[in-house]
Amino acid sequence: MSRFAKTxxxxxxxxxxxxxxxxxxxxxxxxxxxxxxMPLRYTTFPLPIAGASRQVHEMYVNGNDPVTGKPxxxxxxxxxxxxxxxDEQSTEPTQAxxxxxxxxxxxxENLQELFKARDWTDYLPVxxxxxxxxxxxLKGTSHKPDEVVxxxxxxxxxxxxxxxKVAVCAVMAGAKPEYFPVILATATVAPFGNSTTSxxxxxxxxxxxxxxxxxxxxxxxxxxxxxANATIGRTFTLLSKSAGNLHAGVTTFGSLGSxxxxxxxxxxxxxxxxxxxxxxxxxxxGYKKGDSVVTLATGWTYLSCAGELVTTYPPQMLIRDYxxxxxxxxxxxxxxxxxxxxxxxxxQGFTTKGSLAQWLSRxxxxxxxxxxxxxxxxxxxxxxxxxxxxxxxxxxxLPPDSLMEPFNNPTAINTVVVGGQTNTVWFITDFRVGxxxxxxxxx
Amino acid sequence: MSEIKSQQKATVKASSDGKVTVLxxxxxxxxxxxxxxxxxxxxxxxxxxxFLVDIGWGxxxxxxxxxxxxxxxxxxxxPSVTTVLVAKKGSFAADDPELWKRIKAExxxxxxxxxx
Numbered sequence: 001m002s003r004f005a006k007t008x009x010x011x012x013x014x015x016x017x018x019x020x021x022x023x024x025x026x027x028x029x030x031x032x033x034x035x036x037x038m039p040l041r042y043t044t045f046p047l048p049i050a051g052a053s054r055q056v057h058e059m060y061v062n063g064n065d066p067v068t069g070k071p072x073x074x075x076x077x078x079x080x081x082x083x084x085x086x087d088e089q090s091t092e093p094t095q096a097x098x099x100x101x102x103x104x105x106x107x108x109e110n111l112q113e114l115f116k117a118r119d120w121t122d123y124l125p126v127x128x129x130x131x132x133x134x135x136x137x138l139k140g141t142s143h144k145p146d147e148v149v150x151x152x153x154x155x156x157x158x159x160x161x162x163x164x165k166v167a168v169c170a171v172m173a174g175a176k177p178e179y180f181p182v183i184l185a186t187a188t189v190a191p192f193g194n195s196t197t198s199x200x201x202x203x204x205x206x207x208x209x210x211x212x213x214x215x216x217x218x219x220x221x222x223x224x225x226x227x228a229n230a231t232i233g234r235t236f237t238l239l240s241k242s243a244g245n246l247h248a249g250v251t252t253f254g255s256l257g258s259x260x261x262x263x264x265x266x267x268x269x270x271x272x273x274x275x276x277x278x279x280x281x282x283x284x285x286g287y288k289k290g291d292s293v294v295t296l297a298t299g300w301t302y303l304s305c306a307g308e309l310v311t312t313y314p315p316q317m318l319i320r321d322y323x324x325x326x327x328x329x330x331x332x333x334x335x336x337x338x339x340x341x342x343x344x345x346x347x348q349g350f351t352t353k354g355s356l357a358q359w360l361s362r363x364x365x366x367x368x369x370x371x372x373x374x375x376x377x378x379x380x381x382x383x384x385x386x387x388x389x390x391x392x393x394x395x396x397x398l399p400p401d402s403l404m405e406p407f408n409n410p411t412a413i414n415t416v417v418v419g420g421q422t423n424t425v426w427f428i429t430d431f432r433v434g435x436x437x438x439x440x441x442x443x
Numbered sequence: 444m445s446e447i448k449s450q451q452k453a454t455v456k457a458s459s460d461g462k463v464t465v466l467x468x469x470x471x472x473x474x475x476x477x478x479x480x481x482x483x484x485x486x487x488x489x490x491x492x493x494f495l496v497d498i499g500w501g502x503x504x505x506x507x508x509x510x511x512x513x514x515x516x517x518x519x520x521x522p523s524v525t526t527v528l529v530a531k532k533g534s535f536a537a538d539d540p541e542l543w544k545r546i547k548a549e550x551x552x553x554x555x556x557x558x559x
């Protein structure tokens with residue numbers, strides 16, 4: 001929102017931006033210094049705002065700013081009328097302190113504590129990134145150490161993530177050099193998900209590299225049982241925190257946080273155990289089977305089926321039922337299915353992943369009031385509906401207790417095959433699959 | 444790929460004082476160009492037109508309702524103020540250049556929110 005307020009101020013319109021207390025420190029601190037550059041005059045409101053009654057909202061407006069203690073409306077009038085201070089008029093450039101390439105020499109023990117104190121880790125011990133170890137990691141790619149993989153714009157600061165910086169985090173995570181092309185490919189879509197609602201990511205690998213580096217796509221693939229799966233996923237978190245500068249309460253505000261962010265659910269798809277006609281996830285992005293590709297998915301909800309299939313209730317029915325618990329945001333769902341389940345779905349007539357997506361799109365129904373009763377939906381789509389954009393405009397007119405089909409876009413419903421065929425089990429998630437990134441280009 | 448040897452578990456070579464040198468995982472940040480606020484050319488809001496803009500976070504009963512209540516406050520406390528309550532187009536993050544132009548053309552000040 002600061003960019004809207006900045007635009008108005010730059011048009012000569014005195015503006016009083018209002019924020020909830022959860023992001024106030026970010027807006028007046030980091031956002032001001034690294035994003036807007038403007039000393040906006042914020043007024044702060046308590047939480048909750050969405051979901052609170054009108055009576056509560058009246059208390060907020062007629063009460064005091066919880067940070068300054070001043071009456072809200074008097075403060076807003078003041079923000080629009082009080083003459084500017086010299087700081088508020090200043091255009092004098094400022095420079096941030098540069099991060100040195102090398103840290104000051106210290107003992108291993110002290111460095112482990114420093115890395116935790118700087119919030120560069122997941123609070124598990126890291127492998128210290130000595131020059132020797134980082135040089136070893138860099139042998140895993142033909143790309144030069146000073147090549148910029150990505151300029152990280154969020155949450156402000158335009159940080160240049162180089163190949164060497166990624167190597168530092170890969171060493172910290174305990175990765176091997178042969179994993180480095182996968183890690184570099186995931187770094188192009190860093191940092192990890194960031195929202196007060198605590199979103200998370202999933203990292204899915206396809207193609208030849210899975211076997212080359214010993215990734216797990218079978219038994220326990222989505223658990224803590226494989227070095228490649230574990231450390232590739234861990235690297236993504238460490239570089240999101242260190243190079244990406246995502247620190248809880250400062251630049252990232254997930255209220256509960258997500259345990260998935262320890263490893264970002266990194267696994268390989270079990271391409272060898274897919275039924276005929278089912279293609280690897282990467283193929284839908286235009287890659288050929290066998291191309292080494294990594295795909296980042298983003299979402300919130302992760303449900304396990306809990307038990308094995310029962311012949312009297314076909315798997316697609318239970319998957320459909322569980323999907324009714326998802327928000328429907330972006331029509332997105334990602335089914336992680338054991339090969340046994342994939343085979344049964346195939347035998348049920350779902351000869352392609354797409355045919356299953358089509359069926360689920362038509363058959364998942366939820367009450368209208370449940371759909372619009374989720375703040376993620378109202379925040380994302382309410383205004384679009386009011387402005388006449390379909391299908392949201394039509395969905396807003398439906399009776400609250402009628403049923404609707406929120407997964408209206410079958411291409412946003414994806415399936416990956418993973419697991420060791422020890423049981424007919426699956427997970428359903430609301431993760432939205434991003435565009436696959438070539439790993440081969442980072443070898 | 445098979446030509447690359449797996450990284451051996453290297454021991455950390457410490458200097459004679461037991462200290463080691465490591466690379467810094469953090470990247471330098473570039474500060475934003477400083478931008479001043481718009482001059483405050485009036486000491487009172489009397490007879491002014493204020494746009495109240497809801498960015499849409501949390502749905503129609505969130506920020507919009509708070510701004511509606513503010514509208515009532517102005518009507519009671521500074522009745523000469525004209526308030527215009529609008530919802531920004533698109534999602535909460537979408538820009539709305541037409542609205543900013545309208546505010547520039549028709550308004551004297553703006554209250555915008557609520558960021559969560």
